[in-house]
Amino acid sequence: MQIYSFIAAIALYILCAALPSRRGGLISAVTLAAWLLHGVGLWADIAGGGELRFGFAAMLSSALWVSVAAYWVENRNFSLDGMRRLVMPFAAGAAALQLVFPGNLVPLEGKSPLFGWHIAIATMAYSTLTIAAFHAVLMALQESRLHARSDKKSFLSGALDQLPALLTMEKLLFRMIGFGFTLLSLTVLSGIVFSEQLFGQALKWDHKSVFTMLSWVLFAALLAGRRFRGWRGKTALSFTLAGFATLLLAYVGSRFVFEVVLHKGWA
Numbered sequence: 001m002q003i004y005s006f007i008a009a010i011a012l013y014i015l016c017a018a019l020p021s022r023r024g025g026l027i028s029a030v031t032l033a034a035w036l037l038h039g040v041g042l043w044a045d046i047a048g049g050g051e052l053r054f055g056f057a058a059m060l061s062s063a064l065w066v067s068v069a070a071y072w073v074e075n076r077n078f079s080l081d082g083m084r085r086l087v088m089p090f091a092a093g094a095a096a097l098q099l100v101f102p103g104n105l106v107p108l109e110g111k112s113p114l115f116g117w118h119i120a121i122a123t124m125a126y127s128t129l130t131i132a133a134f135h136a137v138l139m140a141l142q143e144s145r146l147h148a149r150s151d152k153k154s155f156l157s158g159a160l161d162q163l164p165a166l167l168t169m170e171k172l173l174f175r176m177i178g179f180g181f182t183l184l185s186l187t188v189l190s191g192i193v194f195s196e197q198l199f200g201q202a203l204k205w206d207h208k209s210v211f212t213m214l215s216w217v218l219f220a221a222l223l224a225g226r227r228f229r230g231w232r233g234k235t236a237l238s239f240t241l242a243g244f245a246t247l248l249l250a251y252v253g254s255r256f257v258f259e260v261v262l263h264k265g266w267a
Helices: 002-018 024-046 056-074 081-100 113-148 155-161 166-193 195-199 207-229 233-261
Strands: 051-054 104-107
Touching: 002 024, 002 081, 024 051, 024 056, 024 081, 051 056, 051 113, 056 081, 056 113, 081 113, 113 155, 113 166, 113 233, 166 207, 166 233, 207 233
Parallel strands: none
Antiparallel strands: 051 104
């Protein structure tokens, strides 16, 4: 069933990206339908039959699923039509990638009920901070276009011109980072406090733990700098992308190496 859900979601994401801006009501309806189908496919693929199927493609797919939801909600408050033309193709690509790389099965038998919650919160944290990183890249491109003062039109420049003002984009960025940091803190805390119950062993400082903690420190420094030093602009974007890069290495990067390069199971 999930295969058909993913295929339908991919087709609707592509349709949504191609629709003209004037069809606002239709765009909203198609986005919602694609998001629901994508969610059905994710749930059926990841959490079926007392086992958890997970991998780098599932993480990316989940991240883009949350990204579409964030776009759909925020687009009702701000004009984010330019973001639609960039987010939807990525969402379609992530859903397609999950069909090619389904990931590995993780048995839940004998594991604490906390394990599922830990994975769910970690996925939400990664997804939210992925959106923030994508948002930061858009802001950097938007600022570069403003400084370039070029009249040359392209698909990207047209999409950037339809984004809200930089100050509004910055406000949205820190809203997402604050929420993502809260989820990341819960992930780190649950991993430390319940390590024995979650994984059957005391906390070990492997590559995932080290990169996750480094990402937490970077995002904490960014939010503190924003609060007490008024950090913004290039400083904020640099910290956002650096924090996301370390989180990417902790989760998606390590899973990609194990699944695609080394052909190993969950680690």
